[in-house]
Amino acid sequence: MYQKSVNGQLSGVEALLYPNVDWYDEILRSSAPSQRYNASVRGGTKRMRYYASLEYYDQESLFKNLSKDPYGNSTSLNYKRYGFRANADFFLTKDLQLSVNFGTRFEERRGPNSDERDDGSYSNVFYQLNHTPGWLFPVAYEVQNGETTKTLYGGSSQYQSNVYATLAESGYYKGVNTVNETNFIADYKMDWLTPGLSARGMVSFDYENYHKTTYSKSFATYELNDRDNYQSIDAYNRFNTDGTMTSRKTSFTVYKLYMEAQLNYARKFADLHDVTAMVLYMQNDYRYQSDLAKRYQGVVGRVTYAYDDRYLFEFNAGYNGSENFMKGKRFGFFPAFSAGWRITQEKFMENSTDWLNNLKLRASYGQVGNDVYQVGGVQQRFLYEQKWSQIANDYYFGTSGQTGIFEEQYPNYGVTWERAHKYNVGLEFGLFNNSLSGNIDFFWEKRNNILTEYLTRPWWFGVTSAAGNLGKTENKGFEIELHYSNKIGNDFKYNIGGTYSHAKNKITEMDEPANKTDYRKRTGHAIGQYFGLVADGFVTQADIDGGNLPTSTFGTVKPGDLKYRDMNGDGFIDDRDETFIGYSDIPENTYAITLGAEWKGIGFSIMFQGVDHVSRYYDAEAMYAFVNGGKVKEHHLDRWNPALSESENLANAKYPLLHYDSYGDHNQRTNSFFLKNGSFFRLKNIELSYSLPEKWIKHAYMSQCRFFVNANNLVTWDHLNGLTDPESNGSNRYPICKTVNFGVNIQF
């Protein structure tokens, strides 16, 4: 019956009972348009300079607009932005300049009444698309309801929601975000005090206000129960009810106040000694709603000295304070030094200046601090504070609830800044009139005092500890950048560029107990290194009969399941057999290639990007079968098929035995079989443009008119066989799209 359904040979009640629904086709369209318009004007007089711009941006989404709302409210995701900016610089005197920058934008978001996160981390519509089988129920049934027909959305007792109905009937939301950014800047040249001195002050005030109204309505779904009466509503089981629309509002406000004061000095003495200096004080106050403010405060200084443009020295220092540490440990001093030698400026290089334009050797050492410590995406603040909690109705004596207090976390009074020590040596060069130029850099970074969990405190201490400055990591690598540009004749210009970087990091310390089993220690491996079970192929009947197969604690093992390696030899496969597999999810090598050309107003550029030496573990919906009662994917066709012989399966199977529900737990663990090689090479951007020649446009008072067409993410080469996008972060979210843009820039 299902074969006929797939072939489209069914009609009437049979088509309703054996449907073949492609939910992706029903919900998504193949492309989503977007448009953007931007106009700006700038100018000035002797006393004033101004810049103003307007922007309108409209981005639609891949969802079809299925909304049946009587007032025409769409449930397709939509983002519109109206932006306005005005900057003005006032030259009050020849020394004093005052700038006022003012920017506002309104962002309007619309969408369906389902959990579509604004940060893109989850989309409920895509979750339902991933989990609704296509053979279960049709999108909707039509029944007679007196004189008219009524639409009944399909459903079943196990899948009571219907993603089509979610977009059609369930409601919508509208959210407006207003963002104001204001800066006041004063620049004051203080040459009257000493030549080269200037001062600057800035106050920046940002205000963001978000209001969202969600209109929601419940809807009923139906399952056909009586095939003989399928035209009547009585033949259907109903789940849930059709409700009336209700609304709820959420809103939040964010406010940020930033202040900065700066003194600058720049002067050249005797045409030989070029000195600059800078001192800056800043403080930042960030408030979300009426939560506790997040504050930063710091002083930064810099001094540079260049001798004869040949020997360059720079010294920076930051003195930053963070609220997350106790008084006395709040401030950290972070110095940095660098030196450079422009070899081409030396006398002995004079003969080679015709082919060697620029050769510079540089080295630097610096320290950077970090105070942000996150657990599960939530920042942990004030780690030096005791943390006790109180709960009402914690326990009952009889029927009366008692309040309870408990010690939640033992503080770390000495918590302080994480420090990164960075060393860098580099060579910069330019040859043949700077047509070939490039950089080579070698870097080494050591981080210590990293905030991480205490792992060596015994449990009889009796309370969880706050994080400590215990971690140390190391990162080293190199980076090469090359660029070549030239022209053929007078009209044809071209350029080629490439970058390649390699970085390998390692955790040198993270408070792991020394006696921990070696293959389970994370110390000594890269940050983000994957850990999991090692899969050594498939289990065969001979393995099971042989009696030596380790017992799996995840389920009964059958031929075709994955054979895991018993790392500790205890006869069991459990999470104690996990070890490091593959690489980490941070690529070791990244590279990019750009090509560009220009001929008589026609411009062309192309950029490729790739990564290498990286492993990715894509989420359950991408790889496993029947996740949470979901579906199977095309690559599951290559599974170990119990209907075939074992030797056929051993030769051809690319996926282990399929299971449903908890029996599948044995295969669906983090293991080396499902760990994918995440390297890819992608055509990131390609653009073709045409600038109208000047003699045509100057009649229309234009100074530039340029048409362009570009595309992003057009082609990708990867090792995944179409499984998913290699840069994807999860299946249940709005996907990464290819985009094609065309537009025009006009300047008057």
Next chain:
Amino acid sequence: MKKSYKFLALAFMLSGVSALTSCGDFLDKQPSNELTEDKTLGSWSMFEYFHNDTYNFIRHGANRINGSWLDAATDLAETSFATGGARTTFNIGNYYGGGGTSEFNDTWESRYRAIRKCNRVINQMDLVPKDITKTEEQELRDRAIMRAEARTFRAYFYWELFLRFGPLPIVTEVLDPDEDMISPYSKRPSVREYVVDFILKELEESEPDLLSYTDAWSANRIGRLSQPMARALASRIKLYMASPRYAAESGVTWQDAADAANSFIQDFGANFGLFSEANIDPAENYANAVLRTQYTGNNNEVIFFRNDVAIGWANISQDTPVGEGGSGGNCPSQNLVDMYDMIDGSSPFAQYDATGAPVYPSGSLVPAINEESGYSDAEMWENRDPRLRATVLYQGTPWGTTRDNSTIDVRPGMADNPTGNANATPTGYYMRKYIPASILSSNHSGSAYRLWTVIRYAEILMNYAEAMNEVNGPCQQVFDMLDQVRHRAGITGSVADRQDLSSKEAMRNFIHKERTVEFAFEEHRSWDVRRWNVAVEALSRPIYGVNVAMDGTVTRKKAQDRVFEERMYLYPIPEGEIWKTNLENNPGW
């Protein structure tokens, strides 16, 4: 013009500099309402809240181990769903598996957390200022009560650790991470030092200061520790210490254990009794002994329990039959069913062993039948001890609201044994004890209390019987105790009339059986088989069950093989703790 601008600029700079100096406090955290240690020790009422939270560390046994009950790790039951913690760890012999974390690791971690709390109450109580609204006398009394409660709790938590891991480092101070937390505690004490010299001594010393029965059983205090609880716990501990496994090391004799149980009966016997309402089916009386609460249900049997709010379908659905919409869960085994006597007091089988179970001849699933009892395997549930039908749901039992005829039907393909359902019972039985039937009414919308009984009066009687038998052999006191428990359960005959219990050893096996049957699923079996030194025999015996054919014929079957080795008498010390502290692991691990 220029001059005024100059002054403006100078003023701007100066104000910037002064702003800098006054901003030293910019990064101070603004005061907020968060709790600190000083606030908690700052007033008696806050300190009381802190102490009351200790009660939360009493654990409820239902679905405690990733959905399994602890008794599913014994020969009494099997968890039907494959992810049940007992199935993925205990049953296959893996004492490190993730499914058993709540038993292997969390027990250690949470008990020591509770012990830290008790240590703080005991050691830092003097820092708490006096409550001026109370009289001096009341103040002293309240402090003594709280200190005694903390000491009793601490002893109880150390006891829980002992059952699983053996003697562990005894921490009696609030530890400070800036000091050495490992070397003072790296040597494990002996059994005697740990149980007799510490736990029993703590219980004995703190008992006089605890609330008396009358005080503790007043309406707004029900659930608090009391003198009966400390005495009852001491009786249990002494019985365990007198048992074969610990007797040599502990120096506690059976007479000591008998005295401890007897002292409870003398001092508190008037306050407690076996829960029994008149004109009620005795099976229901037995079931209500653990389900009825003290405050609304007049339950006079429970001595100490974990109090909770009333529960609904969501809490029992894991252990109800699949035909009712549940997940099967804790399914009793034939091993347990075979342990029940007949309703007239005689035994269905001829021979029983020290594990309490009948002797299964090798190669046969049926033990030798005692003809006089009238038992037959074809009608194995007829005329049995009413506790059987109060504990186990078997074929044909009326139960529930959603199936046809509302009876349990485990025939192949029927409501409670559908084909291909992974959660259907593997043994042919479902659990009835500890499932309040009233929750199933009105489409599963009912609610009922299901508190976890830590100690009840029946245990004191059984403790006394077991100890007296070891001291004097089968004597009148032993018969009395056993009869009280059995008659409440609805058995008509008396133990004294039995012909086969004249020797101490036969009576011992009988008492082992009675104890197992009375306290099935109350987390006694695991520790009882260990202290009787019969754990390997009992826990490596396969789990038996029954198949019921479409015509009603009952055939026995083997449901599951079990793994249990000598080293599993104690759990291994959690490996993380071994790495951190180099503590000596338990033998064989």
